[in-house]
Amino acid sequence: MATTKTVILDALKELLKDEFKDFKWRLSNSAVSIPRGKLENADVHDVVDLMVQHYDKSDAGKIAVRILRNIKQNELADQLKGKLLEVPEDVPAGAGSSSSGTPVPAKTAGPTVTITSNGGTVNAPVVHGCNVAGSMTFN
Structure with a gap:
């Protein structure tokens, strides 16, 4: 069964190295940001864990979708948004x-x-x- 963390993880795994770097930069420079020091050497799994720890699961998904749109990954953002709707609530x-x-x-x-x-x-x-x-x- 898919979870919020796994669907975000699957979406972020689709990003190229520079796109993932841009994603992390935007994550550390948002209104409610994750400190840059925590994101600096974080891999995809670490970023998902940090997002779910820093925001609640629902907000982590919404923020991931918003940042994907900001980095012009609209199709990936739409896919993630659809998969998040299928995740049962905890x-x-x-x-x-x-x-x-x-x-x-x-x-x-x-x-x-x-x-x-x-x-x-x-x-x-x-x-x-x-x-x-x-x-x-x-x-």
Whole structure:
């Protein structure tokens, strides 16, 4: 079964040496970039691992597609985008809940969160692009 990492890997393996170098350069010079030092000697496998670590899986795929378009690899970007749509989402067991108490599938792997409401509105914070060690409280 294909995973986000394997479909990104397969797409990046199609790039020539200079195209891959350009891909890494753009990855290190984007709005939410991966440090150049980590990418400097990274091979294709390392780059995919860094992308999934630095961004969540869904964003890693979207960023890969965008950078492929930026380096004029539109056909490869279209193929990757199509393959990403076929990848099943990673949903941890028991993750997600709605205000009615009915489980809702999570979009990405992460902590298990249960949110309940007794007829009111639930406003939940969104945390993205960071690693948290220990507890986190929102008031």
